[in-house]
Amino acid sequence: MTSVTPRRPVSRLSRERRIADIMAAGREVFREKGYEDAPLSDIAEKANVVEGSIYRYFDNKRDLLVKVIEVWYEGMLADYQEQLSGIRGTRNRLRYMIWRHLKTIHDEPALCNLMFQFLRSGKDYSKTGVFNLNRNYTRQTLDIISEGVRKGELRGDVSLRLVRDMIYGCVEHTTWAYLRGEADFDVEKTADDVVELVLSGLQVRYTGSPTGPDIATRLENAVEKLEAMTEKP
Amino acid sequence: MTSVTPRRPVSRLSRERRIADIMAAGREVFREKGYEDAPLSDIAEKANVVEGSIYRYFDNKRDLLVKVIEVWYEGMLADYQEQLSGIRGTRNRLRYMIWRHLKTIHDEPALCNLMFQFLRSGKDYSKTGVFNLNRNYTRQTLDIISEGVRKGELRGDVSLRLVRDMIYGCVEHTTWAYLRGEADFDVEKTADDVVELVLSGLQVRYTGSPTGPDIATRLENAVEKLEAMTEKP
DNA sequence: TGCCTATAATGAACTTCATTCATTATATTT
DNA sequence: AAATATAATGAATGAAGTTCATTATAGGCA
Numbered sequence: 423m424t425s426v427t428p429r430r431p432v433s434r435l436s437r438e439r440r441i442a443d444i445m446a447a448g449r450e451v452f453r454e455k456g457y458e459d460a461p462l463s464d465i466a467e468k469a470n471v472v473e474g475s476i477y478r479y480f481d482n483k484r485d486l487l488v489k490v491i492e493v494w495y496e497g498m499l500a501d502y503q504e505q506l507s508g509i510r511g512t513r514n515r516l517r518y519m520i521w522r523h524l525k526t527i528h529d530e531p532a533l534c535n536l537m538f539q540f541l542r543s544g545k546d547y548s549k550t551g552v553f554n555l556n557r558n559y560t561r562q563t564l565d566i567i568s569e570g571v572r573k574g575e576l577r578g579d580v581s582l583r584l585v586r587d588m589i590y591g592c593v594e595h596t597t598w599a600y601l602r603g604e605a606d607f608d609v610e611k612t613a614d615d616v617v618e619l620v621l622s623g624l625q626v627r628y629t630g631s632p633t634g635p636d637i638a639t640r641l642e643n644a645v646e647k648l649e650a651m652t653e654k655p
Numbered sequence: 656m657t658s659v660t661p662r663r664p665v666s667r668l669s670r671e672r673r674i675a676d677i678m679a680a681g682r683e684v685f686r687e688k689g690y691e692d693a694p695l696s697d698i699a700e701k702a703n704v705v706e707g708s709i710y711r712y713f714d715n716k717r718d719l720l721v722k723v724i725e726v727w728y729e730g731m732l733a734d735y736q737e738q739l740s741g742i743r744g745t746r747n748r749l750r751y752m753i754w755r756h757l758k759t760i761h762d763e764p765a766l767c768n769l770m771f772q773f774l775r776s777g778k779d780y781s782k783t784g785v786f787n788l789n790r791n792y793t794r795q796t797l798d799i800i801s802e803g804v805r806k807g808e809l810r811g812d813v814s815l816r817l818v819r820d821m822i823y824g825c826v827e828h829t830t831w832a833y834l835r836g837e838a839d840f841d842v843e844k845t846a847d848d849v850v851e852l853v854l855s856g857l858q859v860r861y862t863g864s865p866t867g868p869d870i871a872t873r874l875e876n877a878v879e880k881l882e883a884m885t886e887k888p
Numbered sequence: 889t890g891c892c893t894a895t896a897a898t899g900a901a902c903t904t905c906a907t908t909c910a911t912t913a914t915a916t917t918t
Numbered sequence: 919a920a921a922t923a924t925a926a927t928g929a930a931t932g933a934a935g936t937t938c939a940t941t942a943t944a945g946g947c948a
Contacts, residue, residue: 429912429913430926432926432927433914434924434925440925458691461905461906471926473906473927474908474928474929477907477908482906482907483907538776539776543768543771543834544835545835545836548832548837567857574859576857576858577858580848580852580857587828587829588825590824590828591823591825592817592820593824594824594828595821596820596824598775602776603778604781615813615814616817619813619821619856620821620856620857621857621858622810623852623854623855623857624810624856625809625810625854625855625856662941662942663897663898665896665898665942665943667895667896667897667942667944670895670896673896694934694935695934695936696934705897705898705899706899706934706935706936707898707899707900707937707938711895711896711897715935715936716934
């Protein structure tokens, strides 16, 4: 008696639909298990295909990861420009960019980890779509700073790139423990602290007045508060 | 005719010597190929042992990596305290710490990458020896800042941890492109720039010095902002 | 000196995955 | 209804990490 393993019913979908299914499954499994501990078989099962089928649409496992992250990144950055256009004042705009990055990490630690660990370190990162998305995104931060310099609010004698690296580097370092699942962090407070430290620096300031900011600075801060208020609905 | 594969001559060394050999081979191969692209067979060959022998001394491949990095880290940090004791002044001491970190990355990009990518992201990182080494090392930076605060040179109203994260985060972000093998960076200049930016901040300073707008001008600018706001619908 | 014993070292077997590809099934076109 | 293009399958392949029963050796001991 020869027993034949019954072949699974084959459902033929459109290319687009299959790709969408596989990427959705990929995102889920990668989010749950990371990259190395996520077997392709898990993804295939969740996407209702057989492992081999994944290779019709993706070059390899890493290619799938890259495209998953890419699509996620795109959706995430979709509305930032619109949001930003409603925010006035260098400090507020800078804070928004920092806040946004912190919030993304807080909301999607697993995918951020994947991004940091497997995409950005790869030799091919600068040829990736994510690289360009990121580039355009952080360029916005550079523009905000340039604008601040133009208005005479910020120093023009420091490298813009260094400032950007300081902001994003600080944010990332601050969140490492959270990304390892060890501690939580307060998005709002961290955003406040980072923007304050970047703008004011570590050195004490001798402005003539014995303690605290001088009169003009206090007035300017008051105006920024007004600015922030008028933006709220 | 039965052919027997000749067994390789077995050389019996002391535990310490074998471990040293394997770790030396591991460091070399990891440095050349990274973690995932470094087969254990390469390491075994270079260490003059068979693959299975590695498991007598290390739990698994990752454990070997951790111990390789650990030993490297120890040697690297051996003399920093002595060096630092010869440097006076908050700014100079801070610069030394930053410079040192930059130089390490510049000298050993591959091992640093391994450390950043595979050790620090692991769930078990905070139980690692490297974690503690790093902790003690960066504590030195915190101490320098505390000392600066005590002497009235630095602000005491910002989180020390945040400052530390800003420094090391900035350094790392600045060196990502170099770590990917895309661009070089100037250790000395970067150290100067980072320490300057951390200490002075991004905002312009009105210290009564001739340069920069006077109080009246600044008030006028603030009023113009308000004007601009109220004009918008 | 020559056995004894602890243990260092070996190498084959096992396992888990990623990846390939010849075969089969299905939707669409003719 | 047959032909055709191509989506999908599943078995086979191979690479790499890991395990373990077996074998060989160095150092201690009679």
